[in-house]
Amino acid sequence: MKMISNSVKNELIRVVGAKNASFSREELVCYAYDATNKLSLPDAVVFPSTPEEISLVLKMANSEGFPVIPRGAGSGFSGGSVPVEGGVVVSFERMTKILEIDTENLVAVVEPGVVTWDLQQSVERLGLFYPPDPSSHRFSTIGGNIAECAGGPRAVKYGVTRDYVLGLEAVLPTGEIVTTGVRTAKGVVGYDLTKLFVGSEGTLGIVTKAVLKLLPLPEATKTMLATFPKMTEAAKAVSAIIRGKVIPSTLEIIDRVSLRCVEEYSKTGLPDVEAMLLIEVDGPKDSLERDCRTVEAICREHGGADFRVAEGKEEVKKLWEARRSISASLYRVKPNKINEDIVVPRSRIPELVEGLGKISAARGVLIASFGHAGDGNIHVNVMYDKKSAAEAAAAEAAVTDVFTLTLSLSGTISGEHGVGTAKQKYLEMELSPAAIEAMKRIKASFDPKGILNPGKIFPKAGAKTAAAGTKAPL
Amino acid sequence: MKKLLELRSEIDKCVRCGTCRSTCPTFKVIGRETSCARGRVTLVAEYMNGGVGLSETFLKHLKECTLCGACRSKCPNGVDTVAIFAAARRDVTEKQGVPFAASIIFKNLLASGGIMSLGLKLATRLQGLFFRDASAGVGLLSRFSLPLVGSGRLVPPLAPTSFLDLPEVKSAEGKADKKDGPSVAFYAGCGINYLMPEVGLKSLEAVRRAGASVSVPQGQACCGMPAYAMGDIATARSMALKNLEVFEAADADFIVTSCATCGHGLKSLMASLLADSPELKARAEKIAAKTRDISELLIKELGFKAKGRVAERRVVTYHDPCHLGRAQGLREEPRELLKMGPGVVLKEMKNPCLCCGLGGGLMYNNYELSMEIAAKKAENIKKSGAEFVATACPGCIVQLRDGLHRSGVDVKVCHVVELLSEEKP
Numbered sequence: 028m029k030m031i032s033n034s035v036k037n038e039l040i041r042v043v044g045a046k047n048a049s050f051s052r053e054e055l056v057c058y059a060y061d062a063t064n065k066l067s068l069p070d071a072v073v074f075p076s077t078p079e080e081i082s083l084v085l086k087m088a089n090s091e092g093f094p095v096i097p098r099g100a101g102s103g104f105s106g107g108s109v110p111v112e113g114g115v116v117v118s119f120e121r122m123t124k125i126l127e128i129d130t131e132n133l134v135a136v137v138e139p140g141v142v143t144w145d146l147q148q149s150v151e152r153l154g155l156f157y158p159p160d161p162s163s164h165r166f167s168t169i170g171g172n173i174a175e176c177a178g179g180p181r182a183v184k185y186g187v188t189r190d191y192v193l194g195l196e197a198v199l200p201t202g203e204i205v206t207t208g209v210r211t212a213k214g215v216v217g218y219d220l221t222k223l224f225v226g227s228e229g230t231l232g233i234v235t236k237a238v239l240k241l242l243p244l245p246e247a248t249k250t251m252l253a254t255f256p257k258m259t260e261a262a263k264a265v266s267a268i269i270r271g272k273v274i275p276s277t278l279e280i281i282d283r284v285s286l287r288c289v290e291e292y293s294k295t296g297l298p299d300v301e302a303m304l305l306i307e308v309d310g311p312k313d314s315l316e317r318d319c320r321t322v323e324a325i326c327r328e329h330g331g332a333d334f335r336v337a338e339g340k341e342e343v344k345k346l347w348e349a350r351r352s353i354s355a356s357l358y359r360v361k362p363n364k365i366n367e368d369i370v371v372p373r374s375r376i377p378e379l380v381e382g383l384g385k386i387s388a389a390r391g392v393l394i395a396s397f398g399h400a401g402d403g404n405i406h407v408n409v410m411y412d413k414k415s416a417a418e419a420a421a422a423e424a425a426v427t428d429v430f431t432l433t434l435s436l437s438g439t440i441s442g443e444h445g446v447g448t449a450k451q452k453y454l455e456m457e458l459s460p461a462a463i464e465a466m467k468r469i470k471a472s473f474d475p476k477g478i479l480n481p482g483k484i485f486p487k488a489g490a491k492t493a494a495a496g497t498k499a500p501l
Numbered sequence: 502m503k504k505l506l507e508l509r510s511e512i513d514k515c516v517r518c519g520t521c522r523s524t525c526p527t528f529k530v531i532g533r534e535t536s537c538a539r540g541r542v543t544l545v546a547e548y549m550n551g552g553v554g555l556s557e558t559f560l561k562h563l564k565e566c567t568l569c570g571a572c573r574s575k576c577p578n579g580v581d582t583v584a585i586f587a588a589a590r591r592d593v594t595e596k597q598g599v600p601f602a603a604s605i606i607f608k609n610l611l612a613s614g615g616i617m618s619l620g621l622k623l624a625t626r627l628q629g630l631f632f633r634d635a636s637a638g639v640g641l642l643s644r645f646s647l648p649l650v651g652s653g654r655l656v657p658p659l660a661p662t663s664f665l666d667l668p669e670v671k672s673a674e675g676k677a678d679k680k681d682g683p684s685v686a687f688y689a690g691c692g693i694n695y696l697m698p699e700v701g702l703k704s705l706e707a708v709r710r711a712g713a714s715v716s717v718p719q720g721q722a723c724c725g726m727p728a729y730a731m732g733d734i735a736t737a738r739s740m741a742l743k744n745l746e747v748f749e750a751a752d753a754d755f756i757v758t759s760c761a762t763c764g765h766g767l768k769s770l771m772a773s774l775l776a777d778s779p780e781l782k783a784r785a786e787k788i789a790a791k792t793r794d795i796s797e798l799l800i801k802e803l804g805f806k807a808k809g810r811v812a813e814r815r816v817v818t819y820h821d822p823c824h825l826g827r828a829q830g831l832r833e834e835p836r837e838l839l840k841m842g843p844g845v846v847l848k849e850m851k852n853p854c855l856c857c858g859l860g861g862g863l864m865y866n867n868y869e870l871s872m873e874i875a876a877k878k879a880e881n882i883k884k885s886g887a888e889f890v891a892t893a894c895p896g897c898i899v900q901l902r903d904g905l906h907r908s909g910v911d912v913k914v915c916h917v918v919e920l921l922s923e924e925k926p
Contacts, residue, residue, distance in 0.1 A: 053558040056547045057533075057540035064517045066543075074533070101534065102519035120532050144523070165523035292577055355518040355577030362513075 030113065031070045031093050039073055039115065042083045047074040047121065058116045061101045061108045062163075063449055069096065069110035074121045078196060078204045078235040081117060085233070086202035088115065088478040095200075096480050097229040099140065099171030102163040104354075104366055105447030107175055107228045111482040117233060119170050125149055126236070133241040134193065134210050139170025139234050143177075146239075156244040158185035161443065162351040170234050176226030178443035180277035180350070183401030184309075185242075187443060189225045196236035197224055200474035210238045223469075228445050229480045231473045245309035248276065249319055250337040250346065253326040254300040258282055258396070261302035262380040264329035265400040268306075269373050273321050278401025279305040280376075284360060284410075285353045285397040292356040293349040298333065304400070305350060353397050354406065361393065361410035363419075365426050367450075370404040371438035382432040383407060390425040392418065404442035427493050430456050434498040451486040455495040502734060502773045505549065505588040512549070514580045515542045521572035521582070526856040527565050527863075530873040535562045538572035538582045545589045555593060563589055565870060568730055568861030569823040571854070586861075587729060594732030600865075607728050607736045664689050664698035665719060673705070673717045682712045685798065686753035688744075690763035691723050692895025699926075700895065703918040704759040704795050711803035718751040724766030725774060726824075730862040734774065741771040741785065748788050755802065756788065759795040759918060761825035761894035762860075767792040768829065794825060795918060796834040796893060805838070812843035812923055818887035819847060819917075820878070820901060821854045822894035835893045835917050842920035850885035859900035875904025883910045889926075891917045 031039075039048045049055065049072045059066040070093065075081050088095045094114025101108050110116055119140030127136040130153055137146060143164040147157050160179035161167055167177065173195075178187040194208030208214060208221035224232055255261035261280055268278060281289075281303045290297045297303070304326065308318040323334050337343050357364055371379045380396070387394040398406035407429055411422035430440050430453050440457050441450055454463065467485060471477075486492050521538035522528055528537035535544070544562055547553045566586050573582045599607065664670055673687075685708050693701040708715045722744055725737035744767065748756055758764045768789045775781035799805035819839060825831045832854075840847055858864070858874030882890050882905065890905075890912050892898060901914045919926035 051556070051558050052547070053544060053553050053556060053562065054535055056552065057535045057543055060517050060543070062516070062518045100519055100522055101517075102522075118534075120534070123532070142523075163519065166519050289577075292579060352520075352577035355516055355520065358514070358516055358578050 099168030194238035197232035200479040260330040280400035284395040370442035569856035590732030686751040761822035765824040807841035879908035
């Protein structure tokens with residue numbers, strides 16, 4: 028697509044105001060990346076404050092033919108907010124208001140730039156609960172969470188962002204402002220556009236307001252730690268806990284490499300063991316003791332060596348800070364990594380863990396695994412140094428192996444990060460050509476000119492992709 | 502101190518995860534990517550690559566940082582952001598020169614015969630003229646205020662007699678007597694010397710009460726932190742060298758300061774500034790090893806215990822100076838000392854580690870932004886319900902007073918040592 032012209036620049040300034048439109052390289056370079064650490068310069072960044080302003084920008088994009096890229100905090104892991112084809116970044120850094128917390132109907136209405144943590148703090152003060160908690164929740168935004176359908180540790184019990192979005196206000200790529208969904212507990216009028224927008228990676232519309240479901244805040248939470256001499260034993264314990272009909276609010280697995288890296292950063296006093304489970308149960312106080320005992324018994328049965336309940340708010344806070352920092356701290360062992368967030372049915376986690384070990388050995392690459400074992404979502408980090416061509420090639424090959432393994436176990440190649448640019452070439456491994464074509468037709472009907480967040484999800488025609496199709500039937 | 506070119510690998514360590522967006526005080530106010538560490542690191546990288554030059558926009562974003570270190574302390578990859586930004590400022594300063602007003606002040610702070618120069622002495626006498634209203638803002642001290650900044654600003658008056666010129670301080674020159682317990686050399690720093698000598702006197706009193714003998718070496722210079730923050734490394738280095746000589750001559754068991762920034766300056770900046778000479782660096786490290794913050798000295802080294810006297814209840818909240826909490830890891834000691842004050846009841850505010858907004862020359866570079874950060878702090882202080890806010894850095898004290906005043910919050914600001922006695926600060 029072409030660079031934007033001076034008349035477009037002037038028009039953008041007219042729409043959002045001179046203070047809210049940036050064209051200098053100094054400003055553009057700061058909106059060129061996300062947490063994938065890949066940079067691609069936009070031609071402009073605008074900071075709108077209303078859906079009407081965004082509508083005008085999109086209409087202009089259609090007539091002038093430039094890309095528009097919505098951006099929350101730029102903390103995504105798949106390149107969703109990276110302006111890979113240039114164009115105008117629409118930043119939500121000015122749309123950060125919590126518009127309403129309705130304590131009678133357990134609903135919050137927010138602008139997309141609200142930081143997830145800020146919303147959580149605000150509703151918790153009122154005894155309410157917004158569960159989705161991606162590791163980035165202290166800085167990522169609700170808009171970005173919706174675009175990528177963010178999950179987090181609590182998904183094992185509470186589900187992901189999708190499960191909390193009741194309704195949306197969004198601007199369609201062609202500029203119309205629509206509202207979707209409801210602010211009631213139920214609603215089946217027409218197609219469920221709300222759910223279609225959630226996880227669409229900013230390719231079908233730009234969310235400008237979200238109606239979110241809230242829950243009552245659980246009365247109490249208990250945090251436990253269990254260590255295991257082997258990853259496979261920890262993985263078996265995870266499956267057994269679920270089978271044992273305890274649904275923890277979080278059930279995280281952390282392997283040795285991850286433990287070592289994050290301990291170096293956080294000095295939390297994490298054990299130097301092969302595997303650790305970080306388990307939380309929540310609910311009414313009197314039921315927690317029983318749940319803790321059940322979990323402890325299962326862990327011990329499966330070779331859990333050390334089991335203890337974390338004491339005090341400070342320790343719990345530190346443990347979680349450490350857990351949330353694993354991903355970024357892994358760069359301490361190798362300068363580069365391929366970060367995948369595969370999911371398998373929970374009963375198959377032991378097979379997955381065993382398979383990852385084999386892939387690591389066969390390809391000669393270090394694989395660090397940690398993540399939301401309780402819902403089968405494991406963050407697999409293939410570590411390498413891109414300066415070594417051999418290492419980079421081995422890492423690439425290992426990733427394909429990991430996906431093949433995942434799909435053979437009836438899993439999926441992305442649980443909560445999305446496809447973006449990072450997983451495009453693997454799309455055909457999971458989706459059939461007919462499914463991809465159907466999705467492309469949906470995209471074309473919303474965005475006939477392809478101006479909204481182009482270059483995401485679908486590989487370009489002729490791009491090199493992994494071999495298609497090995498997914499086990501659902 | 503590492504130059505920008507030597508920090509390439511440090512810059513490459515940033516993986517752009519965005520964690521710093523949750524910690525940066527300037528991002529909390531400005532709310533744009535260019536005002537958080539991730540954006541600034543990217544800008545510095547781009548500057549090194551030649552993608553951006555010494556433009557107004559680049560300099561604005563580079564100077565907006567308070568160098569508080571909050572991003573560094575939470576960075577999962579341990580990127581030394583403060584080193585990167587300080588080196589970038591140095592690089593810029595070496596190309597552009599030190600801002601004129603700042604250069605005059607630094608020269609004064611370095612002048613021979615003590616921190617106090619003739620220019621500053623004159624200013625003290627003339628301050629009636631200068632300070633006719635708060636808007637004149639004749640700060641002659643780089644950390645605290647600079648000439649003719651915006652209106653309505655609360656400017657601390659210069660002390661009629663600076664700390665180092667007080668007769669009781671002058672008489673404490675020379676080597677401390679080692680017969681009576683450990684010997685302690687007191688480092689005043691600009692804030693205590695020019696603006697709040699009473700904090701210096703209270704500190705001396707506390708050290709003596711704790712059973713140590715104390716001396717105040719004359720000839721001590723500014724710690725160099727303000728010049729460092731402005732990128733004037735040559736001046737900062739001269740200051741470090743001077744202090745090194747003065748405190749080596751003092752030959753005390755400990756060097757103590759009641760200023761968080763100066764403490765950080767002596768403990769880590771001095772050796773870093775003199776690192777170009779292995780010999781000087783080794784000497785500076787010896788000085789660093791002897792240096793203690795006042796609360797650290799009293800609690801950890803001297804086992805100070807104030808007598809528990811019954812007194813009027815004072816509800817006090819505590820502000821962690823960035824250069825004490827984050828830079829020196831001292832969070833418990835000042836609180837412990839504070840609780841020894843007669844009648845003191847400590848009531849924590851929300852986010853006590855949030856920068857007050859003064860640091861990194863921000864008060865000089867962008868006073869409005871600095872005050873917006875202070876307003877956030879003022880709100881937290883107000884909500885704590887305390888009658889006093891105590892801290893351990895004269896810089897923070899000046900900033901908090903100004904910020905609270907602007908926000909119309911009636912809470913008194915004082916140094917921790919001022920609450921150790923019964924009279925009201």
